[in-house]
Amino acid sequence: MAMKQTRSRHEALALGAEELLKIYRHMLSARRTDERMWILNRQGKAAFVVSCQGQEAAQVGAAYNLRPGHDYAYPYYRDAGIVMTLGMTARDQLLSLMGKGEDPNSGGRQMPGHFSSRELNIVTASAPIGVQFPQAAGTALAFKMRKEDGVVLASGGEASTSGGDWHEAMNFAGVHDLPVVFLVQNNVYSISTPEPLQVAGSIAARAEGYGFPGVAVDGNDVLAVYEVARGAVERARRGEGPTLIEAKTYRLTGHSSDDDDRRYREREEIEEWRLKDPIPRFERYLLENGVLDEEGRDEIDGKVKAEVKEASDYAENAPFAESGFALEGVYAVVGGKR
Amino acid sequence: MTTKSLLQAIHDGLAGEMRADETVMVLGEDVGRAGGVFRVTEGLQEEFGEYRVMDTPLAESLIAGAAIGLSVNGMRPVAEIQFADFIPPAFDQIVSEAARFYYRSGGAYYVPITVRVPYGVVPGGALYHSQSVEAWFCNTPGLKVVAPTYPADAEGLLRSAIRDPNPVVFFEHKRCYRLLKEEVPEGGAVVPVGKARIHRAGTDLTVVSYGFVLHQALEVAEKLSTEHGVEAEVVEPLTLYPLDRGTIVDSAKKTGKVLVASEANLTGSVSAEIAAVVAREAFEWLDAPVMRLGAPDVPTAPFAKPLLESFMPGAEKIEAALLELARY
Numbered sequence: 249m250a251m252k253q254t255r256s257r258h259e260a261l262a263l264g265a266e267e268l269l270k271i272y273r274h275m276l277s278a279r280r281t282d283e284r285m286w287i288l289n290r291q292g293k294a295a296f297v298v299s300c301q302g303q304e305a306a307q308v309g310a311a312y313n314l315r316p317g318h319d320y321a322y323p324y325y326r327d328a329g330i331v332m333t334l335g336m337t338a339r340d341q342l343l344s345l346m347g348k349g350e351d352p353n354s355g356g357r358q359m360p361g362h363f364s365s366r367e368l369n370i371v372t373a374s375a376p377i378g379v380q381f382p383q384a385a386g387t388a389l390a391f392k393m394r395k396e397d398g399v400v401l402a403s404g405g406e407a408s409t410s411g412g413d414w415h416e417a418m419n420f421a422g423v424h425d426l427p428v429v430f431l432v433q434n435n436v437y438s439i440s441t442p443e444p445l446q447v448a449g450s451i452a453a454r455a456e457g458y459g460f461p462g463v464a465v466d467g468n469d470v471l472a473v474y475e476v477a478r479g480a481v482e483r484a485r486r487g488e489g490p491t492l493i494e495a496k497t498y499r500l501t502g503h504s505s506d507d508d509d510r511r512y513r514e515r516e517e518i519e520e521w522r523l524k525d526p527i528p529r530f531e532r533y534l535l536e537n538g539v540l541d542e543e544g545r546d547e548i549d550g551k552v553k554a555e556v557k558e559a560s561d562y563a564e565n566a567p568f569a570e571s572g573f574a575l576e577g578v579y580a581v582v583g584g585k586r
Numbered sequence: 587m588t589t590k591s592l593l594q595a596i597h598d599g600l601a602g603e604m605r606a607d608e609t610v611m612v613l614g615e616d617v618g619r620a621g622g623v624f625r626v627t628e629g630l631q632e633e634f635g636e637y638r639v640m641d642t643p644l645a646e647s648l649i650a651g652a653a654i655g656l657s658v659n660g661m662r663p664v665a666e667i668q669f670a671d672f673i674p675p676a677f678d679q680i681v682s683e684a685a686r687f688y689y690r691s692g693g694a695y696y697v698p699i700t701v702r703v704p705y706g707v708v709p710g711g712a713l714y715h716s717q718s719v720e721a722w723f724c725n726t727p728g729l730k731v732v733a734p735t736y737p738a739d740a741e742g743l744l745r746s747a748i749r750d751p752n753p754v755v756f757f758e759h760k761r762c763y764r765l766l767k768e769e770v771p772e773g774g775a776v777v778p779v780g781k782a783r784i785h786r787a788g789t790d791l792t793v794v795s796y797g798f799v800l801h802q803a804l805e806v807a808e809k810l811s812t813e814h815g816v817e818a819e820v821v822e823p824l825t826l827y828p829l830d831r832g833t834i835v836d837s838a839k840k841t842g843k844v845l846v847a848s849e850a851n852l853t854g855s856v857s858a859e860i861a862a863v864v865a866r867e868a869f870e871w872l873d874a875p876v877m878r879l880g881a882p883d884v885p886t887a888p889f890a891k892p893l894l895e896s897f898m899p900g901a902e903k904i905e906a907a908l909l910e911l912a913r914y
Contacts (some may be wrong), residue, residue: 355692364691372691382651389657416648580696580751
């Protein structure tokens, strides 16, 4: 018979039931929205899907530590979990998926997954890998120069650490002790190329060479990611400098809806990782610790699904931007201070 | 009025904007303690401190990318790329990032950064301290590209570039830094981005030029007037992208003959675009084909002096081209 622990993990982290359920709901919303995107894609209603599935714990666990609209986030294209934790909605995601005029990221100019929100300080993202890291360092430098306590979360996959931008930003952040948290979601694949061909040695260990802490964490354990990220964000807020977090996780879907991953990985491998899926795993934790019962779980899932369904219907019926929108808005006209 | 070199004017423009707006800052390689390899930023770190005038690691992509991130968070950075020849690593950040933030975010994010870029042939500069790379940036919607030649324009345009809500690539011809001096209004008059300047009015032909070649062209124009009675109108675009088409086309219509001259490699150059605009919009006013003078399509000016001289367009070639055009 298992001994009951005197203190649960979440109690040790000072997380109450309400907060745990918020975290759970962010993860579930990101997942259910993502699942809906694939259905719309298969129905021929959405041209392209790029997925967060499998990485929700890494994303939500990290982003839950930010203050939306005050701290900054530089997400990459899988980070639906980050942007939804910060306040973007299923409706936002599905408007973007279908390229509609109300898409808050770009008004239908960008592919889905290229997140942007001025109100939430989610900085507009592009497709090339790693370009966000020098930008994030610059944003962190502005906080430091003004002696503000803002923190910047810069996120990417393991392949984004292969190019120069990541290293240039790591070095610069180390030189000036910038308040930035580098979150690398190591999901094992960059399209088809597996981690052993992408990454030499350890990503987390590289931080030591730049003079700040690097931590490898089980990226499918949301409380573990939350704990590490909280430490990193608090350290940055205290002005002590950057932290690198390598969240070890797994991409459960193909690279995108245009990718057939049967060409490069075995089904058995995916099935093994499905057993470690971060959402059922956190659900089990909540059930075992009495934070949630099965009825409560079904109620939350029902609400999330209804929300996603409503969002999907709304997005389907929403208009595209006027065609003239393609040809305008290249240059900013007024340059008022933010 | 104070007589200033191009270099002093740019320095003063920077210092003036930094005094007026505490969000304006400078970052780049050796810009702080050393005051820049050309001394453009001399004394600024002493006045504004080591954050607002920051010596960065030698990493151009970082410099441009950090400038973007600073601007997103309320700053107005002026990034210096030490030599135009070193800008390729920053290309992605400038062309695919800074230039597109505004468009790709549906107008939510704008990027008020200025990227200062010393360019052009100087004796001994050789393959990696000589290039004219402006054309690379002149088919990138979202960027503004300026290349003033004379001190007053440079100081005024720098002020405009810093205040502009869009990313501006600001080219400074190295050979003109200490060579060109003129009186500059106290405080520096603001010169708008997007407007060309007519340096010399004329009736017989038009020269459109910028950089050191513009300076040579103005000297040649005086000589043609004295020796041949040919009056050349000399137009400087000042902003290379987007071009002030109106001023250039109006001059072409007035004189009917146009030479476009710079020291950039000819094929795919800014001169090519100007020639195309004139050919289309002033066709019925033209009395001669639009001519272009530029560097041959070899990498850039070599190190040895005789090799360098054979690369540059030079005053003799400018004079020959203008006389050919005048006689046409």
